[in-house]
Amino acid sequence: MSSRRAVITGLGVVAPNGLGAEEYWKALLAGESGIAELSRFDTSRYSARLAGEIRDFDGAEHLPSRLMPQTDISTRYALAAADWALADAGIDAGAGIDDYDMGVITSTSQGGFDFTHREFHKLWSQGPEYVSVYESFAWFYAVNTGQISIRNGMRGPSAALVGEQAGGLDAIGHARRTVRRGTRLVLSGGVDSAFDPWGWSAQLAGGRVSTADDPERAYLPFDGAACGHVPGEGGAMLVVEDAESARERGAPRTYGEIAGYAATFDPSPGTGRPPGLRRAAELALADAQLTPSAIGAVFADAAGIPAFDAAEAQAVREIFGPYGVPVTAPKALTGRMYAGGGPADIAAALFALRDRVIPATAHTTSVPDSYGLDLVLGEPRPVRADAVLVLARGRHGFNAAVVLTTV
């Protein structure tokens, strides 16, 4: 490694309550929710009907027509968010960075569900000769990395990471590692979308989706009445750049530094050993060379299921002390975006550092005292520190933590 510092110089967000990073941030501060009845198909025969659905995104408005027949909706989100992040960072053909000095590292946990559903439908109703040749890669976890790389001529070290909701933070952690190894710039983040009937059924089969009907009571992170999560779609892309390189090229802005990152994996069920979230957070703090007292806010994973909320609250309490740090979960307004969730939280956390304000956790009203959690409720609250911690857990044992600081 080296003393190279990885900073974030561009943001692109595609979220159920806002298209564009600033729009998303404004929606979070205003408490605008993207959760409503899913409109992509008739959900009347399904146990759950609420989703954080993106309703105002037309892929054809943002992408060339050559890309439309070959992309799932999630890839369209990834490509648009990548375009916006690069524009935000002032990166274009004239930025003077060699194409082998720009990598792409993304995460998705669901792949191209909607696209694949359509192709399966053709396979079973019409025959194999009707299946699109583009199915060969449109479904695939690495497709967003590939399409972003091709579209933007970014040929540097690239990768795709899968870790359910933790995967987006893992991608950004790996982007930081890649920059510290000598690549000038990495476009990194994650997206997910699975709102076709097959993808929706798969999500419901997981057993953690809220079946509540009231959009304001369906996903209640850390509430005593928490009853599951609302699935969301979308995510965020970030331009992660070597700080020196950003300074040299005169990057228009620097949102913050990725000061620490760590990932852990939970022990097997039944071992009696504690889950790995606390250790991920502690390792990320150590990586950032910060003590817990330096952290001004925690952006929580916020599972919305009592047992998992209690476990996360315990981890936060053990590190920071009871009521020791403001905690928030802006994803209450978007639903869980899986691989997109962590990167969207990072965007929110960077804006929180910039504007010195923590967005509130919407909808939750009553946090059990036993959690010992200072959850930001009702109104946004001022940030009184130069560092924040972002947490994420992926189903089946993934934990990831990122520490962001002002520069």
Next chain:
Amino acid sequence: MTLDDLRGTLIACAGEEDSVELSGDILDMTFEDLGYDSLALMESAAKIERDHGISLPEEAVAEADTPRALLALVNGLTATAA
């Protein structure tokens, strides 16, 4: 199959390159110059096979590198099939 039919098939299967005037005189331009890669041509060939009830040999499609050549291939086969 006419050139217009082929244009429609290409656009339906693979979209069109912004920088290319597909409505112009493209008969002898290469598919590569028109912005279509091998996957785009495979997808278009599959649709032509379905629409015309013919079977296009993969190697012949790969060798037909212009709209004129592909139309000759398709129309030769449809004439035989008819």
